[in-house]
Amino acid sequence: MTGPLSPAGGNTDAPRRPPLIFLEKYARTGSGDAMNAATTARSRSSDGDILEISLWFHQPPALSYFCARRHSAAPGYEPEGAAGRFDEGPHVVGAEGRFVLLRASFFVSHPVKYEYFMYKAGFGEPVSLDPIPFSYSLPRNSDLAVAVVPRGHGGHEYLLAALAVGFDSLYYKLHIYSSEDKSWTLVKLQNPIPQLDKVITSKLVNLGEGGLVAWVDYLHGMLVCDLHDETNPTARYIPLPDLLPGNRDEMQRQLQEVRSGPCTGRYRDLACINGVLKFIEMKHHVAITTESPPEKGTIVLDSDLIMSRQRKEPEPPVVESWDGWTAVTWSRTISSAGWEMGIVLDAGDIVFDNPMDLSPLLSRLKGEADVGKLAFKHLYSAFPTLSTDGDDVIYLKSSTTKWSDPDARMVALNLGTKRAKAIGDCALARHWPYIKAFAPCTVPHLTTGKVSSSASSARDQNHTSIYGGHPGSCEPDNKRQRLLAEKVNHGHY
Numbered sequence: 001m002t003g004p005l006s007p008a009g010g011n012t013d014a015p016r017r018p019p020l021i022f023l024e025k026y027a028r029t030g031s032g033d034a035m036n037a038a039t040t041a042r043s044r045s046s047d048g049d050i051l052e053i054s055l056w057f058h059q060p061p062a063l064s065y066f067c068a069r070r071h072s073a074a075p076g077y078e079p080e081g082a083a084g085r086f087d088e089g090p091h092v093v094g095a096e097g098r099f100v101l102l103r104a105s106f107f108v109s110h111p112v113k114y115e116y117f118m119y120k121a122g123f124g125e126p127v128s129l130d131p132i133p134f135s136y137s138l139p140r141n142s143d144l145a146v147a148v149v150p151r152g153h154g155g156h157e158y159l160l161a162a163l164a165v166g167f168d169s170l171y172y173k174l175h176i177y178s179s180e181d182k183s184w185t186l187v188k189l190q191n192p193i194p195q196l197d198k199v200i201t202s203k204l205v206n207l208g209e210g211g212l213v214a215w216v217d218y219l220h221g222m223l224v225c226d227l228h229d230e231t232n233p234t235a236r237y238i239p240l241p242d243l244l245p246g247n248r249d250e251m252q253r254q255l256q257e258v259r260s261g262p263c264t265g266r267y268r269d270l271a272c273i274n275g276v277l278k279f280i281e282m283k284h285h286v287a288i289t290t291e292s293p294p295e296k297g298t299i300v301l302d303s304d305l306i307m308s309r310q311r312k313e314p315e316p317p318v319v320e321s322w323d324g325w326t327a328v329t330w331s332r333t334i335s336s337a338g339w340e341m342g343i344v345l346d347a348g349d350i351v352f353d354n355p356m357d358l359s360p361l362l363s364r365l366k367g368e369a370d371v372g373k374l375a376f377k378h379l380y381s382a383f384p385t386l387s388t389d390g391d392d393v394i395y396l397k398s399s400t401t402k403w404s405d406p407d408a409r410m411v412a413l414n415l416g417t418k419r420a421k422a423i424g425d426c427a428l429a430r431h432w433p434y435i436k437a438f439a440p441c442t443v444p445h446l447t448t449g450k451v452s453s454s455a456s457s458a459r460d461q462n463h464t465s466i467y468g469g470h471p472g473s474c475e476p477d478n479k480r481q482r483l484l485a486e487k488v489n490h491g492h493y
Contacts, residue, residue: 018097018122018442018443018444018445019389019442019445020060020387020388020389020440020441020442021057021058021059021060021064021440021441021442021443022060022061022062022063022064022385022395022410022438022439022440023063023064023065023066023092023095023100023438023439023440023441023443024063024064024065024066024092024431024437024438025091025092025431025437025438025439026089026090026091026092026431026437027053027065027066027067027068027089027090027091027102028065028066028067028068029067029068029069029070029086029089029090034054034067035052035054035067035069036054036055036056036067039054039055039056039121039127040052040053040054040127041053041054041119041120041126041127041128041129042129043117043129043130043131044131045070045104045106045115045131046115046131047106047107049070049071049072049106050070050071051068051069051070051090051104051117051129052068052069052070052071053066053067053068053090053102053117053119053129054066054067054068055119055121055127055443057445058424060387060395060410060412060422060424061395061409061410061411061412061422061423061424062410062424062425063410063424063425063426063438064443066090066092066102068086068089068090068104070086070106086104086105086106087105087106087107088103088104088105088114089104090102090103090104090117091103091104092439092441093116093146094146094147094148094160094204095148095439095441095443096147096148096149096150096158096206096441096442097148097150097155097442097443097444098120098121098122098150098155098443098444099118099119099120099148099150099158100118100119100120100121100148100441100443101116101117101118101119101132101146101148101160102116102117102118102119103115103116103117104117114134115131115134116131116132116134117129117130117131117132118130118132118158118179121443121444122443122444122445132160132177133177133182133183133184135162135175135177135184145162145163145164145201145204145215146160146161146162146204147159147160147161147162147163147204147206147213147215147225147227148160148206149161149206149211149213149227151179151180151211152180157178157179157180158179159176159177159178159179159211159227159230160175160176160177161174161175161176161177161213161225161227161230162174162175162176163189163201163215163223163225165198165199165200169191169194169198170190170191170194171188171189171190171191172188172189172190172191172198172223172235173186173187173188173189174186174187174188174189174225174233176227176230178230185230185231187230187231187232187233189225189233189235190234190235191235192223192235192236192237193237196220196221196237197220199215199216199217199220199221199222199223199237200217200219201215201216201217202216202217202218202219202264202265202268203216203218203265203269203270204216205222205270205271205272206272207224207272207277207334208272208275211226211227211228211230212224212225212226212227212228213225213227214238214270214272216240216270217240218240218264218265218267218268218270219243219251219264220239220240221237221238221239221240222237222238222240222270223235223236223237224236224237224238224334238277238334240268240270240279240339241279241281241330241339243281244281244283244326244328245283246283247267247281247283250267250284251263251264251267263434263435265383265435265436266382266383266436267281267282267283267382267384268280268281268282268384269383269384269385269386269394270386271386271387271388271440272388273386273387273388273390274390275333276331276332276333277331277332277333277334278329278330278331278342278386279329279330279331279339280327280328280329280330280384280386280394281327281328281384282325282326282327282328282381282382282384283325283326283327283328284322284324284325284380284382285322285323285324285325285326286321286322286323287321287322287323321378322377322378322379322380323377323378324346324347324348324377324378325346325347325377325381326344326345326346326347327343327344327345327346327384327394328341328342328343328344328345329341329342329343329344329345329415330342343415343416345413345415345418347376347377347381348375348377349418350376350377350413350418350419350420351418351419351420352376352419352420353419353420357420357423358376358379358423360407361379361398361399361400361407361409362374362375362378362379364400364407365378365379365400376398376411376420379398379399379400380398380399380400380401380402381396381397381398381411382396382397382402383396383397383436384396385436385440387412388440388442391414392414392415392416393412393413393414393415393421394412394413394415395410395411395412395413396410396411396413397409397410397411397426398410398411399426402433403433403434408426409423409424409425409426410423410424410425410426411423412424
């Protein structure tokens with residue numbers, strides 16, 4: 001299946017793909033000894049400030065993360081300590097292979113002044129952090145739709161491709177940056193299905209070597225684009241399976257509540273695994289019960305009855321609780337004519353080798369005394385994420401509530417055996433709960449060492465690194481919640 005709009009053929013001489021990691025999208029910013037010397041790279045902002053970026057690796061389902069520091073260029077001035085502050089902290093806007101594209105804003109300004117940096121790692125070379133010239137024609141929400149495409153011998157160079165919807169139904173706009181030319185160009189991309197709504201990107205997936213990418217709209221379908229010829233790219237549209245019953249209504253409710261694109265990442269995911277597209281959707285089940293009114297005495301006074309009817313007492317409150325979920329998988333090749341259904345998985349079928357791993361979560365639902373009556377299906381699990389390591393695993397974020405994640409855990413499930421593979425801490429309480437606050441990627445591990453087990457990592461509240469044992473002591477940026485709320489309200493996620 002090689003050639004245009006098909007995954008690249010197997011290359012036995014190519015370096016082995018690094019294992020999957022989950023990288024927190026927003027860097028941790030703050031003071032403290034939190035930099036990993038082996039992964040620290042430095043660059044300068046347009047105003048001369050020094051930016052330091054350091055990466056800490058963890059084995060999934062635990063999350064890997066960046067730490068960031070800013071040092072002011074102003075003589076004798078260091079705002080709020082050595083770590084400095086950002087108007088908008090560095091966050092991941094695209095990643096592929098050894099490249100991670102970051103965006104940050106260093107000063108409060110209107111409109112916000114964004115700066116881009118490319119963090120490059122691995123394959124026996126020192127890490128680096130290079131500034132990317134900003135294109136003022138880029139759409140403000142382009143961080144959702146920036147493809148990073150490794151190019152050249154050994155993947156030393158790269159393209160960036162930012163998709164803009166525009167108002168012309170016949171064309172998309174592609175803003176393309178070449179690391180070789182260090183310049184942006186604007187290219188028109190013909191819309192293959194102008195009679196349908198354009199894709200509003202939920203996720204970007206690299207499908208093959210050299211420039212085959214897909215901008216995925218979880219509500220509708222995916223725009224597959226061939227960037228091998230960057231001056232004349234071509235595209236085709238692949239629809240996604242229809243939403244499971246009930247999910248469309250739920251997503252429309254979220255659309256009204258959040259005032260931006262529906263949080264479809266809570267229910268759907270798509271990945272390319274060994275040249276095959278794999279897709280998953282989960283549907284939550286809700287148990288609805290009615291609270292019984294308090295019992296009245298054996299004598300009921302006429303005056304009480306009259307007063308009760310005058311007040312027009314409301315109906316007894318309805319209580320909703322989570323009662324599990326069902327997940328359905330689909331697969332296809334890019335060149336095939338449709339999707340083939342795969343596994344149907346029910347939360348009640350999941351087996352935990354060590355049920356005690358769930359006790360800290362379950363005890364928060366109804367108290368320690370009721371833990372024995374609860375199960376995994378009573379937790380709220382969302383954000384299904386397909387593993388790209390070819391191991392038939394999905395990852396879920398599980399918590400006690402839908403919109404708050406202070407106690408969330410990441411759970412790895414084997415689709416074939418229906419067993420829980422591992423549980424890891426999330427550390428996502430600082431992030432807006434509407435969004436998937438981590439990016440699956442394959443940045444090469446830069447140091448060596450014994451990888452700790454996922455079970456022990458899950459119980460390590462300090463998120464000790466599996467490479468070197470350094471605690472992630474960064475403080476959360478005090479502006480992050482405001483910025484994330486702004487992004488949700490402006491359709492950035």
